Structures are given as C-alpha cells and as structure tokens.
Amino acid sequence: xxxxxxxxxxPLTREVTVVNEHGQTxxxxxxxxxxxxxxxxxxxxxxxxxxxxxPELLVLGYLRNQRLxxxxxxxxxxxxxxxxxxxAVETRDGITDIDARTAQRVVTTGCGQGSVFGGLMQELDQxxxxxxxxxxxxxxxxxxxxxxxxxxxxxxxxxxxxxALFRGxxxxxxxxxxxxxxxxxxxxxxxxxxxxxxxxxxxxIFYTTGRLTSEMIMKSAxxxxxxxxxxxxxxxxxxxxxxxxxxxxxxxxxNRRFVCYTGAHRLILQPELAAARNVDAAxxxx
Amino acid sequence: xxxxxxxxxxPLTREVTVVNEHGQTxxxxxxxxxxxxxxxxxxxxxxxxxxxxxPELLVLGYLRNQRLxxxxxxxxxxxxxxxxxxxAVETRDGITDIDARTAQRVVTTGCGQGSVFGGLMQELDQxxxxxxxxxxxxxxxxxxxxxxxxxxxxxxxxxxxxxALFRGxxxxxxxxxxxxxxxxxxxxxxxxxxxxxxxxxxxxIFYTTGRLTSEMIMKSAxxxxxxxxxxxxxxxxxxxxxxxxxxxxxxxxxNRRFVCYTGAHRLILQPELAAARNVDAAxxxx
Numbered sequence: 001x002x003x004x005x006x007x008x009x010x011p012l013t014r015e016v017t018v019v020n021e022h023g024q025t026x027x028x029x030x031x032x033x034x035x036x037x038x039x040x041x042x043x044x045x046x047x048x049x050x051x052x053x054x055p056e057l058l059v060l061g062y063l064r065n066q067r068l069x070x071x072x073x074x075x076x077x078x079x080x081x082x083x084x085x086x087x088a089v090e091t092r093d094g095i096t097d098i099d100a101r102t103a104q105r106v107v108t109t110g111c112g113q114g115s116v117f118g119g120l121m122q123e124l125d126q127x128x129x130x131x132x133x134x135x136x137x138x139x140x141x142x143x144x145x146x147x148x149x150x151x152x153x154x155x156x157x158x159x160x161x162x163x164a165l166f167r168g169x170x171x172x173x174x175x176x177x178x179x180x181x182x183x184x185x186x187x188x189x190x191x192x193x194x195x196x197x198x199x200x201x202x203x204x205i206f207y208t209t210g211r212l213t214s215e216m217i218m219k220s221a222x223x224x225x226x227x228x229x230x231x232x233x234x235x236x237x238x239x240x241x242x243x244x245x246x247x248x249x250x251x252x253x254x255n256r257r258f259v260c261y262t263g264a265h266r267l268i269l270q271p272e273l274a275a276a277r278n279v280d281a282a283x284x285x286x
Numbered sequence: 287x288x289x290x291x292x293x294x295x296x297p298l299t300r301e302v303t304v305v306n307e308h309g310q311t312x313x314x315x316x317x318x319x320x321x322x323x324x325x326x327x328x329x330x331x332x333x334x335x336x337x338x339x340x341p342e343l344l345v346l347g348y349l350r351n352q353r354l355x356x357x358x359x360x361x362x363x364x365x366x367x368x369x370x371x372x373x374a375v376e377t378r379d380g381i382t383d384i385d386a387r388t389a390q391r392v393v394t395t396g397c398g399q400g401s402v403f404g405g406l407m408q409e410l411d412q413x414x415x416x417x418x419x420x421x422x423x424x425x426x427x428x429x430x431x432x433x434x435x436x437x438x439x440x441x442x443x444x445x446x447x448x449x450a451l452f453r454g455x456x457x458x459x460x461x462x463x464x465x466x467x468x469x470x471x472x473x474x475x476x477x478x479x480x481x482x483x484x485x486x487x488x489x490x491i492f493y494t495t496g497r498l499t500s501e502m503i504m505k506s507a508x509x510x511x512x513x514x515x516x517x518x519x520x521x522x523x524x525x526x527x528x529x530x531x532x533x534x535x536x537x538x539x540x541n542r543r544f545v546c547y548t549g550a551h552r553l554i555l556q557p558e559l560a561a562a563r564n565v566d567a568a569x570x571x572x
Contacts, residue, residue: 014522018545019553021423021560028545033500033522049500049523137307158519158538159497178499178521211445213464214319214335233444235464236300236319237335252444259304259314267305274307 001073002193005056008080010034012051013157029157033178036080038062040089043098051153051160051177054186055080058177059087061189065219068095072192072199124218129226129246130202135168137270139205142169143229144253147207150174154209163187165225166205180210184219191223201225212238212249212261221245227266229253234261287359288479291342294366296320298337298462299443315443319464322366324348326375329384337439337446337463340472341366344463345373347475351505354381358478358485410504415512415532416488421454423556425491428455429515430539433493436460440495449473451511452491466496470505477509487511498524498535498547507531513552515539520547 013029020026037047038059045068050058056078063069069091076090143166153160153176161180165172165187173190177183184206191199201224208216212230214237220228221241227248234242234251239261242249248263256274260267299315306312323333324345331354336344342364349355355377362376429452439446439462447466451458451473459476463469473492477485487510494502498516500523506514507527513534520528520537525547528535534549542560546553 016525016547018547019550019555020545021543021557023555023557026545030520030522030525030547033524035523159521234316235445236316237321238319239302239316257307259306259312261302261304261316264305269305269309271307271309 003060003072003075004077005060005193006079006081008052008055008082010052010082012053012153031153031157031160031176031178034082035085036087037085038087038089040068040098041091041094042088045098048182049178050182052082053153053177054175054190055082055087057175057189057193058182058186059089059189060192061185061187062182063089064188064192065185065222067222068098124221124241124245127221127224127245129221129224131246133202133226133248134266134268135205135227135248135250136268137273139168140229140250140253140258140267141256141273143171143205143207144255145169146171147174147231148255152176162207162209164207165191166207167203168205172204180208181215181219184208184216188219188223205229208232211235212242212251214238214241217241217245217247217249221247226263229258289346289358289361290363291346291479292365292367294338294341294368296338296368298339298439317439317443317446317462317464320368321371322373323371324373324375326354326384327377327380328374331384334468335464336468338368339439339463340461340476341368341373343461343475343479344468344472345375345475346478347471347473348468349375350474350478351471351508353508354384410507410527410531413507413510413531415507415510417532419488419512419534420552420554421491421513421534421536422554423559425454426515426536426539426544426553427542427559429457429491429493430541431455432457433460433517434541438462448493448495450493451477452493453489454491458490466494467501467505470494470502474505474509491515494518497521498528498537500524500527503527503531503533503535507533512549515544 012032014032015027015029018028031051033049034052035047036050038045059078074092076092079088160176160178161183162176163183164174175183175186204225205227206220206225207229209231211232212234217238229250231254242262246263248266249261250258252259298318300318301313301315304314317337319335320338321333322336324331345364360378362378365374446462446464447469448462449469450460461469461472490511491513492506492511493515495517497518498520503524515536528548532549534552535547536544538545
C-alpha cells in the first residue's frame with residue numbers, strides 16, 4: 001500500500017522589480033520559497049523552507065532520509081495545505097520514540113548547517129552498495145546532456161539546486177528546490193512511490209548540481225544508489241565517506257569533462273569519447 | 287574584555303588522486319572539512335562541519351548569531367583543539383536556560399536544512415537598520431574588484447563559500463568555509479573581536495558568494511549591516527525579509543553587472559560607470 005498524497009502545487013517563481021547597473025528598472029524572476037511545517041500524527045516535527053514543487057514527495061523523502069519511517073507503507077497519507085503551510089502526515093502505527101529520535105542534532109555542511117537527526121551516521125556501516133554497479137563514460141555523457149536540455153526554474157530564476165535520478169542515460173525524475181537537501185529528499189520520496197520492484201537504488205545514478213558533501217553521499221548511499229554525479233566539486237568528508245562506501249563519485253562534470261574522485265572501478269572509461277569532442281570543437285573553430 | 291582565543295589552524299586543502307575524462311590519473315585539491323563540536327561550559331551544544339580556517343571566530347560568531355550570547359564579554363575563552371575536534375567555550379555566567387533555547391528547531395534553506403534555534407525570528411522586528419547607510423556604484427565596483435583579486439581556497443580547491451566584510455570598497459575581512467553559514471558566522475565573531483567602537487555594522491557591507499536567502503539577510507541584519515552584495519541571486523523569503531527590513535540587497539553582482547532587489551534608495555547610482563565598461567569592452571574587442 002502506497003501512501004495517499006495530495007497534489008498541492010503553488011507557483012514556483014515570482015516576479016520582482018529591480019534596478020540594474022544602468023539605473024534602469026526591470027523585472028526579474030526569483031524562486032518561490034515557503035515554509036512547510038510537517039506534523040506527524042498531529043505532532044509538529046520540523047519546518048522546511050521549500051520551493052514547493054512536489055511537497056508531498058519532499059515530506060515522504062524527508063521522513064525516509066531522517067530514518068523516521070522505514071518503509072512507504074508506514075505512512076497512510078500526506079496532506080499538504082498551502083493555505084496554512086502545513087503537511088499533515090498520518091502514519092499506520094505512529095513513530096516509536098519520536099521525541100528521542102528527533103532530539104539529537106548534528107549540524108552538517110550543506111551550504112551551512114543542515115541538521116541530521118542522530119543515529120543516522122551509525123547506520124552507515126550497515127550499507128552495502130552493490131559490487132557490480134557500473135556507469136559507462138557514454139552513459140555519463142548522455143546523462144549530462146539530458147541535464148543540459150532540461151527546462152528548469154534555475155534557468156528562469158536562478159538560486160535553486162537541481163537533482164535527478166537516472167537509469168543509465170535515462171532521466172527518471174528531475175526536481176529542484178531552494179535547498180539541495182530538499183531536492184534529494186524529494187527524489188527519495190519519489191522512489192518510494194514507485195512499484196516495489198522499482199524502488200531499489202542499485203540500478204540508479206544520482207545527479208546533483210550541488211557539491212558532493214558528506215550528507216549528499218550519505219543520502220545517496222541510504223537510498224542504495226551507488227553512483228553520484230555532480231557539476232560541482234567534493235569536500236573532504238564527502239570524499240572519505242564515498243571512498244569508505246565504495247561509492248563512485250564523479251564531480252566537476254560539465255559537457256565532456258569530469259573527474260572521478262572515488263570508486264573509479266565502477267566507471268567504464270571510454271576516453272575516445274572525450275577526445276572526439278576535441279575534434280568537434282576543432283572543426284567548429286576551424 | 288575580549289574573549290581569549292586559541293589560534294588553532296589546520297590545513298585548508300588536501301590533495302586527492304582522481305581519474306579524468308581521458309582516463310588519466312591526476313591530483314586535485316579538495317577543501318578540508320572537519321567536525322567541530324562546541325562545548326559551552328562543558329555542555330555539548332552542537333557539531334559544525336567546517337573548513338577550519340578560523341575556528342575560534344566561527345564558534346564565537348555561531349553563539350552570537352544563534353543569540354546564545356549577547357556580548358563578547360559574556361565569553362571568557364574559546365579553546366579549539368583539533369586533536370579532538372572540540373571547541374571548549376567558557377562563559378562568564380553560563381547561558382541561561384540553554385536547554386530550552388537550543389531545543390526548538392527551524393530548518394531553513396541554506397543549501398538545505400540549516401537549523402536556527404528558536405526565538406530568533408521574533409527578534410527581527412526589534413532591528414532598525416540605519417536610515418542613512420548608502421553604497422555608491424563606484425564603491426560597489428571597487429568591492430567586486432577586491433573580491434576578484436582575493437586569493438582563495440575556492441580558486442585552488444572549489445566547493446567552498448566565501449564571505450567578506452567591507453567598509454566602502456575596503457575589504458576588512460574575508461573568510462571561506464564549506465558552509466556559507468559558517469562563513470558569515472565567522473565574520474560575526476570577527477566583528478566582536480574588534481575594538482568596541484568598530485564593532486558596529488552600520489558602516490559595513492556584507493558580501494557573500496552564496497544566494498541571498500532569508501537566513502543570510504537575517505544574519506546580516508542581526509549584525510547591523512544594512513547592505514548585502516552577492517554574486518548569486520535571491521530567494522523569495524530573502525527578498526521579503528530584506529524589503530521589510532529596508533536592507534539594500536544587491537545580487538547577480540559580477541564585474542560591472544548587478545541587480546538591486548531591495549532598498550534601492552541606499553544605492554547611489556552612477557550608471558556612467560557601467561557604460562564606461564562597455565566602451566572599454568568595445569575598445570578591447572576593436
């Protein structure tokens with residue numbers, strides 16, 4: 001039984017009037033950003049600031065990634081109401097020991113001080129990513145091209161992070177949010193709403209526009225996704241965690257360029273594809 | 287009496303071996319990232335993930351921006367020891383009601399889910415930014431040029447956010463961290479370590495490489511700094527907050543371009559300076 005979800009939507013951008021360097025007034029778009037307070041069985045858990053694209057999936061994924069629920073069927077329904085900026089979650093059996101489990105706080109990197117409820121790091125050593133997961137350089141390039149072509153709030157309004165789940169070069173789901181934690185949590189929620197046979201992560205690739213910090217690596221590993229790709233770079237704790245998990249972390253990935261930081265044995269190199277582009281570029285220039 | 291601080295330092299980058307798109311092995315730098323657990327009078331408060339450039343100022347600014355301490359003299363000493371990744375804070379009189387004040391959590395945007403202890407938003411309506419603070423377009427361009435010339439961990443290793451405090455076009459302090467909250471908190475700590483006559487924010491300008499989210503605006507306002515400049519854009523809650531505070535928020539500021547989102551009356555426009563650059567560019571191109 002999958003949870004019942006509302007489909008609350010709200011405008012993703014807003015136009016504001018600004019003054020530019022020529023002293024002229026112009027109109028630009030900025031991303032929407034709204035508080036969403038999560039109530040689990042009428043108990044307030046947390047307030048997230050979100051773009052609001054897929055709030056129900058965000059809530060489901062948040063509860064999943066915080067390890068507050070163990071499986072989708074633990075949740076009966078998620079009702080989002082933007083009139084009151086609230087998400088009401090109804091669970092099947094409640095969340096055992098919710099006070100204790102939301103009390104311990106680790107403030108993490110993100111773009112600052114993201115919080116992860118306690119106990120999460122301890123579970124990492126139980127994670128075993130599939131030994132045989134691979135990505136070919138050709139699939140990687142297909143993935144990067146799909147990202148390049150994606151219509152985004154970022155292109156129209158800036159100031160949001162994008163995340164996506166891929167199977168090979170096929171984009172399964174793309175999501176943006178003002179916070180990249182929210183974006184990946186939304187993907188985690190989306191995965192849980194798929195048929196059970198497709199919920200696993202081992203055949204998937206996680207893409208993020210944001211940096212590969214320890215929390216991004218941690219969340220990807222929790223979701224069972226063994227390969228992570230980012231346009232940005234990597235922090236030290238992200239690096240160490242990815243290495244220890246044998247997760248393939250590819251960063252600085254734009255067009256045909258990338259570096260594979262960890263888990264390089266999962267990357268099927270096809271360097272001739274990188275070279276081919278240089279020929280294209282030379283032809284174009286010539 | 288200013289707090290006594292250690293000067294714990296640690297390497298800011300680390301070299302790792304990666305595989306690039308040509309299948310070649312190369313060495314790249316990544317920013318360091320280490321946990322720092324803050325103990326106030328031997329009581330554990332929080333663990334921050336930080337680059338570690340100026341950990342004592344980070345701790346001081348964190349306690350300040352979380353409103354856990356009211357003035358620098360409340361703190362006797364901050365001792366950071368990287369052997370145990372701990373910052374021991376000794377206060378003059380303890381922190382009243384510390385349990386209650388660190389219990390309420392609002393998860394904010396940042397690049398995700400930064401946490402702000404409760405009660406902070408309520409204090410915003412007590413903030414009155416100085417009515418006469420101004421920035422000229424010429425100073426803004428000087429500021430942006432200083433940022434451009436700054437030697438940074440970002441240039442060598444990527445994946446960090448930079449922040450700076452300016453007086454006009456004079457850079458007073460520049461700091462980077464893996465999280466932009468940490469970076470601004472470090473500036474807040476730095477301000478408190480200055481002679482009392484120079485601690486005020488009304489003559490200062492805050493620069494950040496990160497987006498202008500509500501927390502960035504909030505923290506700047508708390509520090510009494512009425513003008514904020516960013517290379518990036520602005521989110522809706524940042525916009526609304528800056529507008530309500532009459533704070534001058536300038537974004538998308540690179541080279542000679544920018545947009546002033548709010549508080550435009552604080553910006554002394556000199557559009558001829560923007561035009562001048564076009565002439566330069568045309569000359570260079572010609």
